[in-house]
Amino acid sequence: MQTPTGEALTLFDKLWRSHLVDETSDGEALLYIDRHLVYEVTSPQAFEGLRQAGRRPWRPSTVLAVPDHNVPTVAAHRSHLDQIADPLSRLQVRQLGINCREFGITEFGLNRVEQGIIHVVGPEQGATLPGMTVVAGDSHTSTHGAFGALAFGVGTSDVEHVLATQCLAMRPMQRMLVQIEGELSAGVGPKDLILHVIGRIGTAGATGHAIEFAGSVIRAMSMEGRMTVCNMAIEAGARVGLVAVFDQTVCIDAAEVRPMVTWGTSPEMVVDIDGRVPAPADEADPVKRASLVQALAYMGLEPGTALRGIAVDKVFIGSCTNARIEDLRSAAQVVKGRQVAANVRQALVVPGSGLVKAQAELEGLDRIFLAAGFEWREPGCSMCLGMNDDRLSPGERCASTSNRNFEGRQGPGGRSHLLSPAMAASAAIAGHFTDPF
């Protein structure tokens, strides 16, 4: 495919054009949506909207629903919906089932082995395919870009719009190429790479853009790894992350990427394991300086403190960023034959889906984690955002494989440090941040 001037089209352009239903004279597109993933938190108001307007889903067969954000990860609390302790969570999970039955939508409920985090389940079930447009009422929908799909998060009004019309009215994003050349060092993985990128371009560095990840490192990367990288494109402001030009190019030398740990309250507040907590006095921009001061106070850290050696209270291995089989293997390799440090109050492993969990158990990973003192849980979003009972208490410091270190994200007053599964497992064993074992 080429543009009228003979220029080759980018992957983004091809996906955009092949889904164009209509275009207004001022350039607003009506874009066709092939797959719509739905979960319990951002959909009830959309279904209620359909009901009030007397509308039906345009193509119910394109919708796949899974409860994930609110679900308990303790087996005993999942055997029946009545077992969900929190009445509001129970209501949302139950309402999803009611809505799916009423509108003829396939749902993998809590009693199904396929249940899990929606961004793990979609690809696992073949619901995400190359060349598709994929949306969900969740910002981490960018994950599905790993498959060469145009995938992005939307709000609840758009969830309703896609249900009712199979389309979205929108304008194309600008395109950004992030090219990673060379070879990643031992102990450095996809999570370190994407944190490095976010640290480099900033949390709003790709606002208004779709990022296409390319280069030798991406070509050599596993699908799980590509999903981790695309998942966190939104943490650099990009609604879309794709693997396959460009209004902007960022070049990264793979040799520069080191094991990364965030220290602050935005994913861009990140340094490598040899780094130190930055000093606000060194920041010239007053708005940025104020952000640093606020972040240090919230995180309970002093400028100049070495990241290596900061003690952790909890460790969370899970989330749509890092709860696939490859992530669990990488963490288990570190943990094998070792023990969780005495100062770590809780170390959780929450697989991304029932199928990931079953595969891990087949490989004996559950026994490795349990023997080391980790808890082995049922699938769900869990402590990534603490909508279920898994959360941090005020002041607790957590090594987390999730995607957001915002204030209160993992529980009010909780302090989150984002890192890779291998780094989180190493922190659990050492009791503090350290190089991957």
Next chain:
Amino acid sequence: MMSFTHLQSLVLPLDRANVDTDAIIPKQFMKSIRRTGFGDNLFDEWRYLDRGEPGQDAAGRPRQPGFVLNQARYAGAQILLTRENFGCGSSREHAVWALRDFGIRALIAPSFADIFHGNCFKNGLLPIQLGAQTVDQLFQRLQERPGYALAVDLPTQTLRTPDGDCLHFDLDPARKHRLLNGLDDIGLTLQRAERIRAYEKLRRAAEPWLFN
């Protein structure tokens, strides 16, 4: 959707960059299955001294006196002035519902996160983008002058200051049209149902596996 044309109001200054949607409406309040009732919990963790739970009566909760929402001089403000990348993070539309429910009708910032920005227009909330320097000046004026109010005029895309300055802002014409007329997006798209069906027919022929 409620239409938007003019607005004259006090301005609430929130002097922070990268305010995320987790801060705008914390997750425990997303367990509602309704679109309303979020206003009392807007910026909950910054606004109150205790931990907020859904269904609680906000009247008796201890407030953080230093936080702008608790200061009498800004009571009734319908315009929120803030810093860059407002609304980043989670796609939760609950953040926009909370702002609307509290009474905010317009936002002013140097930049907004994409998903949040789109969600605003679906709910009659006008996000106004101005240069970082202009925003900085507005923060200063606001600090100096209690009772500082701005007048927003959507048809002419202008903001008028008490000093008589007129600031122009850019806006997507399609979104402006929908906002001015309070149009229902879904209804508008369904008027193009024949186009959608024609597209599906072509697509089904080319990629039948997507239609199984």
